Amino acid sequence: MTPATPAIRLTGLTKTFGAVRAVDDLDLDIAAGEFFSMLGPSGSGKTTVLRLIAGFELPTSGTVSLLGQDVTTRAPFDRDVNTVFQDYALFPHMSVLDNVSYGLRVRGMGKREREERARAALDAVALGGFGDRKPSQLSGGQRQRVALARATVVQPKVLLLDEPLGALDLKLREQMQVELKELQRSLGITFIFVTHDQEEALTLSDRIAVFNNGRIEQLGTPAEIYEAPASPFVASFVGTSNIFDETESREMLKLPGTNSIRPEKVTLHPPASTPAGGTISLEGTIAEVIYLGTSTRLLLELAGGKRLTVLEQNASSRSTGDRRAARVDARFAASDIVQLAAPA
């Protein structure tokens, strides 16, 4: 095995359910030690890809390779990958310790050693004293940690995580995000993380694949995905974008094709002032002001009836007077505009 061998290689992977192509001719390499996220709306095929890697589904065509070995037709118990399930899938009739040591038990490890390792794994997720409890006696966040401990104690090469934070409340989710990242660094194994939460994907990942209709719309680092979305779908799914279609681009931006500008790149100015060079200035009226705490979102109605979203940082406590119906100029640097599609 050379260092360049990818942890997971998918080639021509296709999965159909009846007439639906859930995964459509997918090629993807995931490097060893990478924190890789598959991001997309529900039904985009990301979970199916995960289940194909785990072996819960067999592909209609194409192959799955694990560290250079073809595992396409191998049963789940015969693959060196482990899964953290969306609903955690803890065995309700077993204690937490038995849950965590189950993988070691089926491998034939002696009782003393496997319980020792399971305890260490529980300690690692800060659940040292909870071994004797039943899963039903734990909170959602604690179950999540048990599921993590159970999947990692068997030392998989690749850990698959299927929306593991979806059921947790915001504070706990942010805390678990940090812990996941730390866990991945300390274990040094590949994490494949499925989520529909773009913020989560941006925060955690080394690379992100944005899924839509069973295909990857864009593959790249979080910054690439956010700063240079490759299609209108990515631009609107990851973060918020003001998208100008071909006609609007031609008339307002004097640019060909479909273009977009992020709300935080737009600044508001009094109508009389002169714009600096290289900026585009659009005249509009403030239609709605939404206070978000750290920032304020404004909805502008432009001259042609198009609506523009603007995000202002609340750096200083500026005047909070009602700004609705005020006439302003929305300005942004031409270099911040991202072309999403070439002219048709």
Next chain:
Amino acid sequence: MPRAVVPRPRETTARKLSVFLSKHARVRLALLLSAPLFWLGLVYIAALAALLVTALWTVDSFTGKISQTWTLDNIVTVLSGSLYQAVTLRTVGVALLVTLIDVLVALPIAFYMAKVASPRAQRLLVIAVLMPLWASYLVKAYAWRSVLSQGGIFEWLVKPFGGESPGYGLPATIITLSYLWLPYVILPIYAGLERVPNSLLEASSDLGAKTGRTLRSIMLPMLWPAIIAGSIFSFSLSLGDYITVNIVGGANQLLGNLVFTNVGAANNLPLAAAIALIPIAIMIVYLTAARRTGALDNL
């Protein structure tokens, strides 16, 4: 913009009553439960008490009338008589075998219904399992009598392989009872399987367990209460049956037959009552054991 006025609800008597009931939770509860509780007390508890009391009376052998003198004679007869001991053992044996056969047949069927079949096939299978319950018990028992008869379908089926019909007797009784109670065993196990999420089976496999291991360590422990719940049906129904054994059992007698003869031909209601206490006692033991497994939470 003028708004249309929404009229207030009218103060009818029914409305006043509703307001009263919604404020007085205890009155509401009493009205709701008094009738069914009265019925349960009368039909269920009183009938059982009457059975117990009757078992402690005796029959005047000259007039054939029940004399209400208290005696433990019937209980002693039933407990010490070799006939009653033999029949009790036979009945329990039949009930246990029927239960075992039903559970073994029901498990794969229920598994297929809950985890393998498409939703459409699943609905059809549920109907197929329930369908025999629409037919009369007697018709089904007589159907088996004809199936198991000499020259019947069973013999015709097994003859090419050198087999022969078991004829009428205990094996025929066990076969027929197994058939009769099978739906009652399939349904709770099916319901229990439906409650085992697929992700648990996947998680087990994901952690390295082969299919057999998953069945033993995950499926069976989680399904155990449902199996017990199903077995309560087949066991208790077999324990009290006397018609099937009359139709396909040849000369064999089960506890139910003894009760029936003593109520009818022998005209000894107190003794019949004493015999009827045996299956009740056995069921109490069985249910107590079942309760320990948590199976009764699954009914």
